[in-house]
Amino acid sequence: MESIMNNRSNLFFIDGPGGTGKTFLYRSILAHLRKNGNIVIAVATFGIAATLLPGGRTAHSRFQIPLTPTSSTLCKIKKQTDLSELIRRAKAVVWDEAPMTNRFAFGSVNQTFQDIMENKLSFGGKTIILGGDFRQVLPVVKRGSMRDQIAASVSKSTFWHHVKILHLDQNMRSAQDPEFSQFLLRVGDGMQDIVKDNFIRLSDSMIIPWEGEQSIHQLINSIFPRMEDHVNDAEYMVDRAIITPKK
Structure with a gap:
């Protein structure tokens, strides 16, 4: 919250197995910020997770990520559009199930944000809250090996060394078991x-x-x-x- 309210460029990753309360945490952050009139973009890698976030969309839909991103592709967002203005005004981005997304997709979003914000800091200086569980499904690589999947993971992104990892380790869903x-x-x-x-x-x-x-x-x-x-x-x-x- 301190990072968001002070417009700092910080990257967070909420790491936690299923049932530890990641979605509850996202919803709490979104509710608190939006209650105070702030704009926060909520996305998830796939549709089911996106429906659990108030105002959530899939990341590909919201950010117009290319279907086959590479290290040099940008998202299909023009600078003089409503979506660009939404990104400029947003205080933060919450991105659930991040480990399932190919690192090149994150690279496309990162470069696009830098272009829109005219700021070379990671994601244009926005506070980015990623979350998920690396124990689950990694990015799908066509005909790829486990090594290829790991190489495509967000943890191999150029910005990952700036990420602050926060751990949730108490399984609330199985608290009675x-x-x-x-x-x-x-x-x-x-x-x-x-x-x-x-x-x-x-x-x-x-x-x-x-x-x-x-x-x-x-x-x-x-x-x-x-x-x-x-x-x-x-x-x-x-x-x-x-x-x-x-x-």
């Missing part, structure tokens, strides 16, 4: 024991043993208890889900 929270961290950090071929073993508390058709009914009854009594209860339905990949 610390064992599960620690399990998630071990998996994300690559510390969970391997059975074979990079497979990990789930704890017995997370498994419903396969006993034929009855196991499916047991899963449904576990996630949707007494479903026949809640068929018209929308809140009951949207609070629960069984997610499974397709073959």
Whole structure:
């Protein structure tokens, strides 16, 4: 807040596994600043995350980032437009799920901001709040190896050495289940024991043993208890889900 209110050129990265409250923090910052009449641009790398931010848009949509950015491309924003004026007047930018974005996209936005603001500081002197979790999905590189994905990460950007990393480490979503929270961290950090071929073993508390058709009914009854009594209860339905990949 001090950086934003004093118009300082600072870059922050909010690092935290899923459930540690990153979105809550973004929303709090946005609400406080906008309540005081400040303009803050809220973006995310993909659409679902953008919908969780008030006034959020995908970064590609908001900043007109080229679909195939390179080290020399600029965003398709003309200086004499409403979008350019919005960028000039904005106090800060909040960018969620930053680790999923290719570093060249950040480079395009960085150079475009410098051009619009006529300021050679990172992102034209704006306070930039990035966030996400490097344990999750890194930038997709077509036919690329893990090394290529890491090379495309925001942590390899030219401005990364200016970034101040702030850590969120308490899993609020699993506050009542610390064992599960620690399990998630071990998996994300690559510390969970391997059975074979990079497979990990789930704890017995997370498994419903396969006993034929009855196991499916047991899963449904576990996630949707007494479903026949809640068929018209929308809140009951949207609070629960069984997610499974397709073959």
